[in-house]
Amino acid sequence: MGKIEDLEVINGEGYQLTTLDKAIGLARANSVWPLPFATSCCGIEFMATMGSAYDLSRFGMERLSFSPRQADLLIVAGTISKKLGPVLKQVYEQMSEPKWVLSVGACASSGGIFDTYSVLQGIDRIIPVDVYVPGCPPRPEQIIDGVMNIHKLVKHESSRRRYSDEYKHLLSNYDIETKESEDVK
Numbered sequence: 123m124g125k126i127e128d129l130e131v132i133n134g135e136g137y138q139l140t141t142l143d144k145a146i147g148l149a150r151a152n153s154v155w156p157l158p159f160a161t162s163c164c165g166i167e168f169m170a171t172m173g174s175a176y177d178l179s180r181f182g183m184e185r186l187s188f189s190p191r192q193a194d195l196l197i198v199a200g201t202i203s204k205k206l207g208p209v210l211k212q213v214y215e216q217m218s219e220p221k222w223v224l225s226v227g228a229c230a231s232s233g234g235i236f237d238t239y240s241v242l243q244g245i246d247r248i249i250p251v252d253v254y255v256p257g258c259p260p261r262p263e264q265i266i267d268g269v270m271n272i273h274k275l276v277k278h279e280s281s282r283r284r285y286s287d288e289y290k291h292l293l294s295n296y297d298i299e300t301k302e303s304e305d306v307k
């Protein structure tokens with residue numbers, strides 16, 4: 123037995139064995155395409171995270187997508203007003219599966235200091251969130267930590283999870299329909 127990153131593999135002379143799930147997870151985790159949904163100050167911190175000093179390209183993530191259909195990680199950074207909520211939800215729904223959500227900062231995660239009539243008190247009221255990054259604003263190091271936690275989820279996710287009843291139930295709580303593909307079932 124051996125390891126590639128933190129995945130168990132069986133080593134032989136001239137070969138390594140692992141499961142298809144683990145190989146897919148490893149490939150996905152090292153080629154995440156983020157879609158930044160940045161509305162305010164936390165968005166500036168995310169820009170700093172993308173810059174050369176912090177360098178998200180070390181994870182193969184330098185290719186930001188501004189088309190939801192070509193992204194698999196939604197990074198929500200900033201205050202989300204209730205009026206903007208349906209737009210965020212539509213962007214999420216337009217992303218294809220499998221997809222993950224990183225909530226950056228207090229505003230996106232809980233409304234932050236804006237406990238007012240107009241601000242959504244956390245994006246998890248309208249879409250499921252995988253990882254939360256605390257802070258107002260979080261430093262780039264914290265955002266990178268959040269990204270690495272997303273990588274862990276991606277790497278260890280079963281390729282069948284998105285077709286499970288549990289996942290359908292999760293999305294149905296948000297009034298979101300799952301798009302099933304018969305050929306991968």
Ligand code: SF4
Pocket residue numbers: 162163164165199200201227228229230234235257258259260
């Ligand atoms: S959490 Fe703080 S820094 Fe981030 S968007 Fe809200 S007010 Fe700005």
